[in-house]
Amino acid sequence: GAGVSQSPSNKVTEKGKDVELRCDPISGHTALYWYRQRLGQGLEFLIYFQGNSAPDKSGLPSDRFSAERTGESVSTLTIQRTQQEDSAVYLCASSLSWLAGDIQYFGAGTRLSVL
Amino acid sequence: AQSVAQPEDQVNVAEGNPLTVKCTYSVSGNPYLFWYVQYPNRGLQFLLKYITGDNLVKGSYGFEAEFNKSQTSFHLKKPSALVSDSALYFCAVRDRDTNAGKSTFGDGTTLTVKP
Numbered sequence: 437g438a439g440v441s442q443s444p445s446n447k448v449t450e451k452g453k454d455v456e457l458r459c460d461p462i463s464g465h466t467a468l469y470w471y472r473q474r475l476g477q478g479l480e481f482l483i484y485f486q487g488n489s490a491p492d493k494s495g496l497p498s499d500r501f502s503a504e505r506t507g508e509s510v511s512t513l514t515i516q517r518t519q520q521e522d523s524a525v526y527l528c529a530s531s532l533s534w535l536a537g538d539i540q541y542f543g544a545g546t547r548l549s550v551l
Numbered sequence: 552a553q554s555v556a557q558p559e560d561q562v563n564v565a566e567g568n569p570l571t572v573k574c575t576y577s578v579s580g581n582p583y584l585f586w587y588v589q590y591p592n593r594g595l596q597f598l599l600k601y602i603t604g605d606n607l608v609k610g611s612y613g614f615e616a617e618f619n620k621s622q623t624s625f626h627l628k629k630p631s632a633l634v635s636d637s638a639l640y641f642c643a644v645r646d647r648d649t650n651a652g653k654s655t656f657g658d659g660t661t662l663t664v665k666p
Contacts, residue, residue: 469654486652529595539585
């Protein structure tokens with residue numbers, strides 16, 4: 437596609453339920469990133485993938501959070517046993533590579549609301 | 552460790568006046584620096600970046616930023632603001648020397664340009 441696509445755009449769930457958020461990166465982009473943006477706050481790094489290398493999971497806030505990526509395509513961020521503090525916009529970005537100078541292209545985000 | 556500070560939550564300017572959005576950073580190595588803009592209900596868009604070379608970087612929509620190593624700053628500027636520049640602006644840093652894919656973003660600055 438022309439840009440990074442995220443689905444769903446909005447997700448409302450009940451506390452304790454599991455949710456899956458999907459990201460389709462730009463074709464040919466080998467690096468993929470997940471961020472969390474709480475209301476009125478900046479972007480919080482969660483995880484990034486580069487090709488077939490082991491992902492950098494250093495930003496995942498707890499073991500309830502996990503992410504997978506199939507090759508250099510779709511990624512899924514899973515949050516188990518959701519809590520109200522998980523409510524935020526989850527942003528996905530992709531770039532040509534993991535090199536530090538590469539521009540990240542962002543999706544519109546998934547707004548997660550945990551009731 | 553790396554960090555970014557955007558000391559102003561809000562910047563207000565009149566249309567036609569110059570604008571400055573401040574950013575300071577901290578990295579253990581040498582920095583790659585970025586500015587992104589977020590319009591309402593849209594994902595982040597790249598504005599400009601500093602990699603190496605000329606300290607004055609020009610980007611999209613007439614924006615520019617000056618890298619100042621001694622002050623560890625990368626302030627965003629525009630000579631003449633437009634109402635359409637009103638948005639949320641994020642500064643980000645990556646450590647060039649570690650070649651890490653991890654970006655650290657500031658908390659953002661809301662720019663409001665009044666007619």
